[in-house]
Amino acid sequence: MKRAILNSIFSNWLLLCSLLISGCSSPEEKSTAKIYLIEISQMKFNPAVLTVQKGDTVLFINHDFVIHNITEKSAAKWSSPQLANGKSWRMVVTQTADYYCTIHQVMNGRIQVH
Amino acid sequence: MKSIILKSATVLIASALLATDAFAQPSQKLSDPEIASVAVVANQTDIEYAMIAKKKTNNAEVIKFAETMAKDHQSVIDQAVALVTKLGVTPKDNAVSKSLQAGGIKTKKLLNSKTGAAFDKAYIDNEVAYHKAVISTVENVLIKDASNKELKELLLSVVPILKTHLEHAEMVQKMIAGK
Numbered sequence: 001m002k003r004a005i006l007n008s009i010f011s012n013w014l015l016l017c018s019l020l021i022s023g024c025s026s027p028e029e030k031s032t033a034k035i036y037l038i039e040i041s042q043m044k045f046n047p048a049v050l051t052v053q054k055g056d057t058v059l060f061i062n063h064d065f066v067i068h069n070i071t072e073k074s075a076a077k078w079s080s081p082q083l084a085n086g087k088s089w090r091m092v093v094t095q096t097a098d099y100y101c102t103i104h105q106v107m108n109g110r111i112q113v114h
Numbered sequence: 115m116k117s118i119i120l121k122s123a124t125v126l127i128a129s130a131l132l133a134t135d136a137f138a139q140p141s142q143k144l145s146d147p148e149i150a151s152v153a154v155v156a157n158q159t160d161i162e163y164a165m166i167a168k169k170k171t172n173n174a175e176v177i178k179f180a181e182t183m184a185k186d187h188q189s190v191i192d193q194a195v196a197l198v199t200k201l202g203v204t205p206k207d208n209a210v211s212k213s214l215q216a217g218g219i220k221t222k223k224l225l226n227s228k229t230g231a232a233f234d235k236a237y238i239d240n241e242v243a244y245h246k247a248v249i250s251t252v253e254n255v256l257i258k259d260a261s262n263k264e265l266k267e268l269l270l271s272v273v274p275i276l277k278t279h280l281e282h283a284e285m286v287q288k289m290i291a292g293k
Contacts, residue, residue: 044274
């Protein structure tokens, strides 16, 4: 019980610190690259179209029990390894790209750089 | 009455396997062990078609499609086997699974008799018809009849895979027709 209360106080303290830090950050710090999630589920990329800033990171995670990959569509400029269920892969976005799964060629997505 | 419905379901699946007739929806209630058997046989049958395709075709798109079918349907079998093992269910042969096996033998004979572009067309045409038939059976028979919640969930999770396969097969079918 005592341990739970101490943990709760510590968590709240951490949250307060992070809020104070973010509240005091400069405009430059606010433009820090973000991480976006694209979930692969029921044979679809979700969201299918994602708009990000150049330098942001996109994290793909496969929830299907069949294997998928993520490959740039025009000339396979980049490609993930084969992702089994529960596996993830991340990439830093440098330009707009259409992508697909080469195993299931009708599965398509797009990352758009704003 | 029961046997008439079962017989009509069997005939419909066999017809669809031969890529001819439209697929109507039977209403025969199958038990969970029977559903498990139909699921395993249906997936195994498509793996066997893929094996023939990988041996016989030189078409890169057909090879890729066949490889996907072999991998994905094996994954479905693995999931089904893991579930029935967990549930202590033994798949039970039934008229539908027997019909699938019989249809599979006929179709494999047909595929083995063809070569070149004629083989590619026969294989992909059958894949389109087969996936349409299986999707209909899973959605309208197996999911409805399944009693166990986990079995029902597994069947539900298989439907998007089958629909993606169908879309992929139709894409390859168009490519072949355009050549």
